[in-house]
Amino acid sequence: MTQEEVFEKVQEVLEDALGVDDDEVTPEATLVGDLGAESIDFLDIVFRLEKAFDVKIEQSELFPDGVLNDANYVQDGKVTDAGMAELKSRMPHANLDEFDDSRKVEDFSNVFTVDAVCKFIENKLAAA
Amino acid sequence: MRWIWIDRIVEIEKGERCVTIKNVSAAEEVVHDHFPATDDRPAMPIMPNTLIIEGMAQTAGIMVGHAGDFKEKVLLAKITKATFHAVAKPGYTIRHIATMENFGKSGASTKGVTELIDPDTGESKPLAEISIMFSHIDHNMAGLEFPEHNFVFTGMFIDLLKRSGVDVE
Numbered sequence: 420m421t422q423e424e425v426f427e428k429v430q431e432v433l434e435d436a437l438g439v440d441d442d443e444v445t446p447e448a449t450l451v452g453d454l455g456a457e458s459i460d461f462l463d464i465v466f467r468l469e470k471a472f473d474v475k476i477e478q479s480e481l482f483p484d485g486v487l488n489d490a491n492y493v494q495d496g497k498v499t500d501a502g503m504a505e506l507k508s509r510m511p512h513a514n515l516d517e518f519d520d521s522r523k524v525e526d527f528s529n530v531f532t533v534d535a536v537c538k539f540i541e542n543k544l545a546a547a
Numbered sequence: 548m549r550w551i552w553i554d555r556i557v558e559i560e561k562g563e564r565c566v567t568i569k570n571v572s573a574a575e576e577v578v579h580d581h582f583p584a585t586d587d588r589p590a591m592p593i594m595p596n597t598l599i600i601e602g603m604a605q606t607a608g609i610m611v612g613h614a615g616d617f618k619e620k621v622l623l624a625k626i627t628k629a630t631f632h633a634v635a636k637p638g639y640t641i642r643h644i645a646t647m648e649n650f651g652k653s654g655a656s657t658k659g660v661t662e663l664i665d666p667d668t669g670e671s672k673p674l675a676e677i678s679i680m681f682s683h684i685d686h687n688m689a690g691l692e693f694p695e696h697n698f699v700f701t702g703m704f705i706d707l708l709k710r711s712g713v714d715v716e
Contacts, residue, residue, distance in 0.1 A: 459624035459682055462654050466656050478653050
């Protein structure tokens, strides 16, 4: 499957799950900030991706849990070096460069972009 | 008034499907007031669509709870789809047919078809399509904590399951 085909299917999944228009689903759009996703939508997105691409996905693979509420990884509302290392190892599909500059927990949702979802699926399909 | 919008579970297949019925009665206050007569027209009593959705949510919610042996707290998180094709008048029976689309640690997605059974002919016709997502709230991504006891599947639901002949501990 080409990158373009992956993007088109991801676009369709996000349109259906979030009730947004296709022109809003650009590669750089953030799921939470730009497309209005709430926590339950992440589960909906995972279920729809599984169906669209015929793969098995654990929700925590795509959207890691347990890092930002771990005292070893977060101090004073900012992700520590150990936390960044953990996020980088668990999220090879996401671009964490910008987040690395601020490291503020409240900015973390911005790493979930449409592009990150596409990359995740590409990695998943390549490993299958 | 008890917040239960299904009368009986007529079929349940673990993790797959649940079918329930609800009889619409003119004695129900919600029907009486929805919609009352105006100067221009007589009363038009019909079952509110919102409560038909609630009936499907209870049907699908029981299916999701049953799939996890009622250990999880199952809460409606999102109505993915609700399309109506007809109205449910007193004397008619509503049949909710819920099927499981996905079931996981964090929650489940369900698909539902609601039918209207005609009291004169016994025939059914499509009333609505209602798809719902449920969260297993103790595994929510937001990290929120909830009371330990299962406040979702209370005695009201357990009674319904038992009188419908479903085995529950």
